[in-house]
Every structure is written in C-alpha cells, then in structure tokens.
Amino acid sequence: MYSFIFLPHNLLNLLLIATGVIFFLIMISFSIVFFQEKEYRAAKIAFITSLFVASPFILISLMQFAYKDVIAFIILFITYSAVLVLFIPIRFSKKELFSEPTDKHDxxxxxxxxxxxxxxxxxxxxxxxxxxxxxxxxxxxxxxxxxxxxxxxxxxxxxxxxxxxxxxxxxxxxxxxxxxxxxxxxxxxxxxxxxxxxxxxxxxxxxxxxxxxxxxxxxxxxxxxxxxxxxxxxxxxxxxxxxxxxxxxxxxxxxxxxxxxxxxxxxxxxxxxxxxxxxxxxxxxxxxxxxxxxxxxxxxxxxxxxxxxxxxxxxxxxxxxxxxxxxxxxxxxxxxxxxxxxxxxxxxxxxxxxxxxxxxxxxxxxxxxxxxxxxxxxxxxxxxxxxxxxxxxxxxxxxxxxxxxxxxxxxxxxxxxxxxxxxxxxxxxxxxxxxxxxxxxxxxxxxxxxxxxxxxxx
Ligand code: SF4
Ligand code: SF4
Incomplete structure (x- = not known):
C-alpha cells in the first residue's frame, strides 16, 4: 500500500519511529553528558525532554486515524526542515570586529x-x-x-x-x-x-x-x-x-x-x-x-x-x-x-x-x-x-x-x-x-x- 505521497505506509511509520528514537538518543546523550559535568538541573531537563520529544513521533506511528499519512508527512517535513535550517551556515550580519585602539593604557x-x-x-x-x-x-x-x-x-x-x-x-x-x-x-x-x-x-x-x-x-x-x-x-x-x-x-x-x-x-x-x-x-x-x-x-x-x-x-x-x-x-x-x-x-x-x-x-x-x-x-x-x-x-x-x-x-x-x-x-x-x-x-x-x-x- 502506498500513501498519497507515494511513500509506503510502512516507510512513513519507520521514519516516524526512527526520528523519535534519534531525538530520544540525542537528548539522553545530552542528559548523560550534563550529568558527567555535574550540571544536574540540565541533566534532569534533558532526561524529561528525551521522553517528550520522542513520544509524538512514536504515538503517531502506532495510531490509526484519517489522513494519518498526510499528518505524518507534514510533521516529518517540518522537523527535518527545521533541523536543516538551523545548521545551514548563514549569518545575517557579521559585526565589525574589535579594531586597533589609538591610545595606550597606563x-x-x-x-x-x-x-x-x-x-x-x-x-x-x-x-x-x-x-x-x-x-x-x-x-x-x-x-x-x-x-x-x-x-x-x-x-x-x-x-x-x-x-x-x-x-x-x-x-x-x-x-x-x-x-x-x-x-x-x-x-x-x-x-x-x-x-x-x-x-x-x-x-x-x-x-x-x-x-x-x-x-x-x-x-x-x-x-x-x-x-x-x-x-x-x-x-x-x-x-x-x-x-x-x-x-x-x-x-x-x-x-x-x-x-x-x-x-x-x-x-x-x-x-x-x-x-x-x-x-x-x-x-x-x-x-x-x-x-x-x-x-x-x-x-x-x-x-x-x-x-x-x-x-x-x-x-x-x-x-x-x-x-x-x-x-x-x-x-x-x-x-x-x-x-x-x-x-x-x-x-x-x-x-x-x-x-x-x-x-x-x-x-x-x-x-x-x-x-x-x-x-x-x-x-x-x-x-x-x-x-x-x-x-x-x-x-x-x-x-x-x-x-x-x-x-x-x-x-x-x-x-x-x-x-x-x-x-x-x-x-x-x-x-x-x-x-x-x-x-x-x-x-x-x-x-x-x-x-x-x-x-x-x-
Ligand atoms: S554576552 Fe558574551 S561574554 Fe557575556 S555571557 Fe554571553 S557569550 Fe559570554
Ligand atoms: S564583571 Fe566582575 S563583578 Fe561582574 S561578574 Fe564579572 S568578575 Fe563578577
């Protein structure tokens, strides 16, 4: 069976699960690193986030409802576009750097x-x-x-x-x-x-x-x-x-x-x-x-x-x-x-x-x-x-x-x-x-x- 975007349903489900797992693993790794750094507040927040960040993807993959494929596709598209946009090396403005002072300090x-x-x-x-x-x-x-x-x-x-x-x-x-x-x-x-x-x-x-x-x-x-x-x-x-x-x-x-x-x-x-x-x-x-x-x-x-x-x-x-x-x-x-x-x-x-x-x-x-x-x-x-x-x-x-x-x-x-x-x-x-x-x-x-x-x- 193919979805409206010609991706097999199973592949969409797999992508949802994989995305959830990736985000979970990233946040869990953050949590472990924060813990090692003795940043306990950050470790706790990263751990809680790891559970929440993964659940929408996993839940949608498990549920059956009308237009599921459309919604799954939109969610995946927005997620990966956001990640891509964040990492695209674009700087809006490069501030003028610290220039050479004209005088000396005493x-x-x-x-x-x-x-x-x-x-x-x-x-x-x-x-x-x-x-x-x-x-x-x-x-x-x-x-x-x-x-x-x-x-x-x-x-x-x-x-x-x-x-x-x-x-x-x-x-x-x-x-x-x-x-x-x-x-x-x-x-x-x-x-x-x-x-x-x-x-x-x-x-x-x-x-x-x-x-x-x-x-x-x-x-x-x-x-x-x-x-x-x-x-x-x-x-x-x-x-x-x-x-x-x-x-x-x-x-x-x-x-x-x-x-x-x-x-x-x-x-x-x-x-x-x-x-x-x-x-x-x-x-x-x-x-x-x-x-x-x-x-x-x-x-x-x-x-x-x-x-x-x-x-x-x-x-x-x-x-x-x-x-x-x-x-x-x-x-x-x-x-x-x-x-x-x-x-x-x-x-x-x-x-x-x-x-x-x-x-x-x-x-x-x-x-x-x-x-x-x-x-x-x-x-x-x-x-x-x-x-x-x-x-x-x-x-x-x-x-x-x-x-x-x-x-x-x-x-x-x-x-x-x-x-x-x-x-x-x-x-x-x-x-x-x-x-x-x-x-x-x-x-x-x-x-x-x-x-x-x-x-x-x-
Ligand atoms: S303003 Fe600059 S120097 Fe101050 S905390 Fe932020 S990054 Fe560090
Ligand atoms: S500028 Fe001076 S007083 Fe202010 S945070 Fe830094 S070391 Fe402390």
Missing part, C-alpha cells in the same frame, strides 16, 4: 595598581592629585575588607590559603621574567621553532598558543605595580607569544565563592610558569625574551592573545576562546627570535553572539558589564566594563568573583556536545538564537553558583 590606572597605593605616601598623593575624580571611587573599595581578607563575604580558610600560596609562588617567580641571553645566537628555522614552541607549550599544559607582531597598543605606557611604579615602558621586541591555560570548570562554577580565586591564581601560576620556561628557552638560543606574568606585565594580555588569533574580546571584556570561552588565564612572552605570525581566524560570531546573549551582564553582582551594544572608545568599537564596580565587589567578596566567566555559554566544557553547539554558533545566526534559548532552558537565565566541592569544603 598600568597605574588599573585597579590592582590603585589598590596598592598606600594613603599618606608620595605615590598616593601624586596619583589622586592627577586623578581627583578617582579618589571617592577608590576610597569606596578601600572601605571594604579586601581581596582574600578573612572578613570578606566568601572567606574560606583552605581556598584562601591555597590562593595565597599560589600568589606567593608567583611573587617568587617574578625575578625570572627577564634573564641573561646566551652569548651565541643559534640560527633557527622560524617555522620549526614555532612548531616546537607550540608543541612544548601544549605539553607543559597550555590550551592554545599563538604568535603576533608586538604592537604599540599592546603595551602599557607606564608600569603601575610595586618597585617599577611610574617607569615608562619600552619594549622593542618584535614578536609576542600568547599562551592560554584552562581554568577548571568545577571550581569556576562555584563563583563567586572561595574556590574561584584558588583556581584563577593556580592558572596564573601555570600560565606564568609556561611563559617563564619559554622565555628562558629562547634566551638559551641567544635571543632576547621577556615573560609577562601575573603582577608583572608590560602589556595587556587579552589584546595580544586576540591578535595572535586565540579568540575575540567579548561583552565581559575578556578573551573569548573558541573552545573554552573566557574560562582561561593568559600569559605572554615577547621576544626578538624570528617567528611566523599566526593568521587570525574569523571570530566575528563571538561579537554577534555576545550582542544577543548578555548572560554575564545579567548575573554580574556589581552591574559592571554593559547591557547595551558596543560603543566606539578610542577608535575601538567595544564593550567597556566598569572595572571600578567590579573590583569594589571583589573587595567585599574577597574573591575575584568570576560569575561572568562561570555563566558564559562559551565556558562549557570542551567536549563533542558543546563543540557541535559552538560550531553552530560560529556558523549560523539562527543557531545562535536557538543555542541561547536552549542554554537558558538547561542552565537557567541566571545559572546558580555550584556548591564548593567536598574535597575543598572539609
């Missing part, structure tokens, strides 16, 4: 530098004489308990002690950012040495490594931290190697609680160590190299990493990498060893997705992230976060918060399921909307902060 203006100013000292008096408008704002964060303070909201003895331990090791490593260059310069094949450096960095724990020409706007104008405060920065290196390392999803998901600062400092340390090793290695080959690590930067790492092709700057002002989103920490090595520069990939989908997403801005406890579209600031179309509000919150919380990183849909683990979704987001404007809708369903519009893992909360 490291003395960043919050960490301002936090180090001690009242009644020359530096303090000078800074606020030049920047009187910042005095009230800074007095506000100085009134709070401060980062890693026992009086802070999220004080956690073990997590804070671990973070302090990490920071002490980073501090001890700072003298090694520079070093003596070997007298004999080795002739190097730039392609081979770049390949070697990237493979070695990966072996040492880097998630991604990219190379760019060092530009003037990457550099701060003046040092703003510790003993070199106020020193003009001159760095004549030609190249910059940007390194990202992953921050652990389980710990970042507890943001803004104690483990977040334990993990961020750990990855500052890990990225910093890799940068120190690479810089030292390059000096061994007879070329100048300087590592830029936490608390001892001459440059703005996200800008370098972006130009080295490792991602794009998103709404929260951080580098959004293709596989881990903002859930990375960065370090940079500048050098004069000849290196091939990486070509930049097209990450305009990050800007497109950030334009519709706004999850980081919605959850930010200090309202530091803009809900508006990008604005032109120093020749650069970008989102600017209110670093003063953000840092003031850190000084109450005691941690570096990280709620924005934790809830970002790009931050989900680097696995097949999320990478298929990332592929869809990269290629299709419709899929971007669908992915955001599903992210809100599975994780919630304002995903909750996870519990501190039991091995930390003993």
């Amino acid at each position: 490291e003395r203006d960043i919050m960490f530098s301002r936090n180090e100013l001690v009242p009644n000292t020359e530096k303090y008096t000078q800074y606020y004489a030049l920047n009187p408008e910042k005095k009230v704002i800074d007095d506000n964060f100085r009134d709070k308990p401060g980062l890693l303070s026992p009086e802070s909201v999220f004080y956690h003895t073990l997590a804070y002690a671990s973070a302090n331990a990490n920071l002490q090791v980073i501090e001890a490593l700072k003298p090694f950012v520079n070093g003596t260059v070997a007298a004999k310069k080795l002739e190097v094949d730039n392609e081979k040495i770049s390949k070697y450096l990237k493979a070695w960095a990966s072996k040492l724990g880097a998630h991604s490594t990219g190379i760019t020409i060092l530009k003037e706007y990457h550099l701060y104008s003046h040092k703003g931290r510790k003993e070199l405060y106020g020193k003009e920065i001159t760095n004549h290196h030609k190249f910059a190697i940007a390194i990202t390392v992953e921050m652990d999803n389980d710990l970042i998901s507890t943001a803004p609680k104690g483990p977040v600062i334990m993990e961020s400092t750990q990855q500052y340390l890990n990225s910093g160590t890799i940068a120190l090793q690479i810089a030292s290695f390059i000096r061994e080959l007879g070329y100048s190299a300087r590592a830029h690590i936490d608390g001892n930067y001459e440059l703005i790492c996200p800008l370098v990493a972006r130009d080295a092709g490792l991602g794009e700057i998103g709404r929260m002002g951080l580098l959004i990498t293709p596989k881990l989103g903002p859930r990375v920490r960065l370090a940079v090595v500048t050098t004069d060893i000849p290196l091939p520069v990486d070509t930049k990939s097209d990450f305009s989908s990050v800007i497109d997705f950030c334009t519709i997403c706004k999850k980081c801005a919605v959850v930010c406890p200090s309202h530091a992230i803009s809900l508006e579209n990008r604005k032109k600031i120093s020749n650069t179309l970008r989102w600017k976060i209110n670093s003063e509000s953000c840092f003031t919150y850190w000084c109450s919380a005691g941690t570096d918060c990280g709620r924005c990183i934790a809830v970002c849909p790009y931050s989900h683990p680097n696995n097949l399921m999320h990478n298929i979704i990332r592929w869809g987001i990269h290629n299709s404007s419709l899929f971007q909307r669908f992915a955001l809708f599903m992210d809100n369903i599975f994780y919630g519009k304002k995903p909750k902060s996870r519990k501190i893992p039991s091995w930390i909360d003993i």
Whole structure:
C-alpha cells in the first residue's frame, strides 16, 4: 500500500519511529553528558525532554486515524526542515570586529595598581592629585575588607590559603621574567621553532598558543605595580607569544565563592610558569625574551592573545576562546627570535553572539558589564566594563568573583556536545538564537553558583 505521497505506509511509520528514537538518543546523550559535568538541573531537563520529544513521533506511528499519512508527512517535513535550517551556515550580519585602539593604557590606572597605593605616601598623593575624580571611587573599595581578607563575604580558610600560596609562588617567580641571553645566537628555522614552541607549550599544559607582531597598543605606557611604579615602558621586541591555560570548570562554577580565586591564581601560576620556561628557552638560543606574568606585565594580555588569533574580546571584556570561552588565564612572552605570525581566524560570531546573549551582564553582582551594544572608545568599537564596580565587589567578596566567566555559554566544557553547539554558533545566526534559548532552558537565565566541592569544603 502506498500513501498519497507515494511513500509506503510502512516507510512513513519507520521514519516516524526512527526520528523519535534519534531525538530520544540525542537528548539522553545530552542528559548523560550534563550529568558527567555535574550540571544536574540540565541533566534532569534533558532526561524529561528525551521522553517528550520522542513520544509524538512514536504515538503517531502506532495510531490509526484519517489522513494519518498526510499528518505524518507534514510533521516529518517540518522537523527535518527545521533541523536543516538551523545548521545551514548563514549569518545575517557579521559585526565589525574589535579594531586597533589609538591610545595606550597606563598600568597605574588599573585597579590592582590603585589598590596598592598606600594613603599618606608620595605615590598616593601624586596619583589622586592627577586623578581627583578617582579618589571617592577608590576610597569606596578601600572601605571594604579586601581581596582574600578573612572578613570578606566568601572567606574560606583552605581556598584562601591555597590562593595565597599560589600568589606567593608567583611573587617568587617574578625575578625570572627577564634573564641573561646566551652569548651565541643559534640560527633557527622560524617555522620549526614555532612548531616546537607550540608543541612544548601544549605539553607543559597550555590550551592554545599563538604568535603576533608586538604592537604599540599592546603595551602599557607606564608600569603601575610595586618597585617599577611610574617607569615608562619600552619594549622593542618584535614578536609576542600568547599562551592560554584552562581554568577548571568545577571550581569556576562555584563563583563567586572561595574556590574561584584558588583556581584563577593556580592558572596564573601555570600560565606564568609556561611563559617563564619559554622565555628562558629562547634566551638559551641567544635571543632576547621577556615573560609577562601575573603582577608583572608590560602589556595587556587579552589584546595580544586576540591578535595572535586565540579568540575575540567579548561583552565581559575578556578573551573569548573558541573552545573554552573566557574560562582561561593568559600569559605572554615577547621576544626578538624570528617567528611566523599566526593568521587570525574569523571570530566575528563571538561579537554577534555576545550582542544577543548578555548572560554575564545579567548575573554580574556589581552591574559592571554593559547591557547595551558596543560603543566606539578610542577608535575601538567595544564593550567597556566598569572595572571600578567590579573590583569594589571583589573587595567585599574577597574573591575575584568570576560569575561572568562561570555563566558564559562559551565556558562549557570542551567536549563533542558543546563543540557541535559552538560550531553552530560560529556558523549560523539562527543557531545562535536557538543555542541561547536552549542554554537558558538547561542552565537557567541566571545559572546558580555550584556548591564548593567536598574535597575543598572539609
Ligand atoms: S555571557 Fe554571553 S554576552 Fe557575556 S561574554 Fe559570554 S557569550 Fe558574551
Ligand atoms: S568578575 Fe563578577 S563583578 Fe566582575 S564583571 Fe564579572 S561578574 Fe561582574
């Protein structure tokens, strides 16, 4: 027997059953992956959805009623057309990418530098004489308990002690950012040495490594931290190697609680160590190299990493990498060893997705992230976060918060399921909307902060 569309009834029934089974299997796989990721709300929703999504197809295949073939055909046609449309790589608009800034930042203006100013000292008096408008704002964060303070909201003895331990090791490593260059310069094949450096960095724990020409706007104008405060920065290196390392999803998901600062400092340390090793290695080959690590930067790492092709700057002002989103920490090595520069990939989908997403801005406890579209600031179309509000919150919380990183849909683990979704987001404007809708369903519009893992909360 043939139906009106000349498909055997049995084939239509088979297609209905197969479609139901496929959707069921997809949702069940999602549920299992979410469960493994300890996303229990998402796992539960995916499990319930697996039952509902399959049942209309299976039920229709089992039932007998008038015009069944017509209805079955229409349902199958709509279902597969919708799937096809979602995955067709069409982008409505490609947003203009982050362009090159015209001016340099002064490291003395960043919050960490301002936090180090001690009242009644020359530096303090000078800074606020030049920047009187910042005095009230800074007095506000100085009134709070401060980062890693026992009086802070999220004080956690073990997590804070671990973070302090990490920071002490980073501090001890700072003298090694520079070093003596070997007298004999080795002739190097730039392609081979770049390949070697990237493979070695990966072996040492880097998630991604990219190379760019060092530009003037990457550099701060003046040092703003510790003993070199106020020193003009001159760095004549030609190249910059940007390194990202992953921050652990389980710990970042507890943001803004104690483990977040334990993990961020750990990855500052890990990225910093890799940068120190690479810089030292390059000096061994007879070329100048300087590592830029936490608390001892001459440059703005996200800008370098972006130009080295490792991602794009998103709404929260951080580098959004293709596989881990903002859930990375960065370090940079500048050098004069000849290196091939990486070509930049097209990450305009990050800007497109950030334009519709706004999850980081919605959850930010200090309202530091803009809900508006990008604005032109120093020749650069970008989102600017209110670093003063953000840092003031850190000084109450005691941690570096990280709620924005934790809830970002790009931050989900680097696995097949999320990478298929990332592929869809990269290629299709419709899929971007669908992915955001599903992210809100599975994780919630304002995903909750996870519990501190039991091995930390003993
Ligand atoms: S949470 Fe959304 S808006 Fe914020 S950086 Fe991530 S993708 Fe962009
Ligand atoms: S770290 Fe916290 S306070 Fe700062 S921008 Fe992100 S969510 Fe807001």
